[in-house]
Amino acid sequence: xxxxxxxxQFEPVGDLTEEMEAFRGFLKTRGYRVTKERxxxxxxxxxxHDHFDVDELFLSLRAKTPVSKASIYRAIPLMIESGLLAExxxxxxxxxxxxxxGREHHSHLxxxxxxxxxxxxxxxLAQVEKRISRQEGFKSEGHKFExxxxxxxxxxxxx
Ligand SMILES: [Zn+2]
Ligand SMILES: [Zn+2]
Numbered sequence: 001x002x003x004x005x006x007x008x009q010f011e012p013v014g015d016l017t018e019e020m021e022a023f024r025g026f027l028k029t030r031g032y033r034v035t036k037e038r039x040x041x042x043x044x045x046x047x048x049h050d051h052f053d054v055d056e057l058f059l060s061l062r063a064k065t066p067v068s069k070a071s072i073y074r075a076i077p078l079m080i081e082s083g084l085l086a087e088x089x090x091x092x093x094x095x096x097x098x099x100x101x102g103r104e105h106h107s108h109l110x111x112x113x114x115x116x117x118x119x120x121x122x123x124x125l126a127q128v129e130k131r132i133s134r135q136e137g138f139k140s141e142g143h144k145f146e147x148x149x150x151x152x153x154x155x156x157x158x159x
Contacts, residue, residue, distance in 0.1 A: 019046045019084055019101050026082035040065035041075040045085060046099050051108075051117045053094040089146055091115070107144070111151035113158075118151065 023042045024034050032038075044061050045052075052060075054076070058069050076097065079085035086100045089110060096117075107125060109118040125145050133140040150158070 016043065016046050019099075022101065023079065023082050023084055027078065030078075030081075032078065037065070037067050037071050038075050038078070041067060041072055042079060042084070045079060045097070046101070048099060051088050051096045051098045053091075053096050055094070088117075105142075108146050109151070110146060110148040111154055112148055113150055113154040116151060 020039070020042065024039075027034050027038065040061065041057075044057060044064075048057075048060075054069060054072050057072055058067075061067055061072075076085065080087065080097075084099060084101045085097050088096045088098050088108060090096070091110075104121065105126075106119045106121045109120065110116075111118075122145075125143060129140055129143040132138070
């Protein structure tokens with residue numbers, strides 16, 4: 001798969017000023033320092049159109065701003081707490097993340113063969129979330145829905 005294709009699947013990222021301000025504001029209110037390292041990690045994450053794990057982020061950062069994997073592991077929970085990033089799925093024991101700030105809620109299809117991720121929105125899922133929560137007396141704050149299997153290209157290949 002070409003680089004262009006991978007990117008075209010996802011929404012383009014505009015100006016990052018708002019996101020970066022949100023992250024700095026979050027760090028300050030929590031009493032964390034705004035360091036160059038944290039900013040570099042956040043910027044790289046926010047520029048990412050795709051779903052990624054720590055190893056991928058580490059490699060993409062290495063060329064520009066070398067940071068340790070340990071710093072990335074420490075920065076990720078902060079970015080999740082600040083509402084900029086979310087855990088998406090676990091693959092081979094590695095959590096994959098995506099930026100969520102300003103993006104619409106969506107779900108994922110995950111191909112077990114080529115490891116591509118496809119995004120989709122299904123408003124019915126929000127209704128299921130509401131109905132189940134009401135039934136169980138639960139105050140929900142979100143839901144995750146994932147379909148895994150073989151994408152159409154991989155099915156065609158296997159035929
Ligand atoms: Zn596939
Ligand atoms: Zn996604």
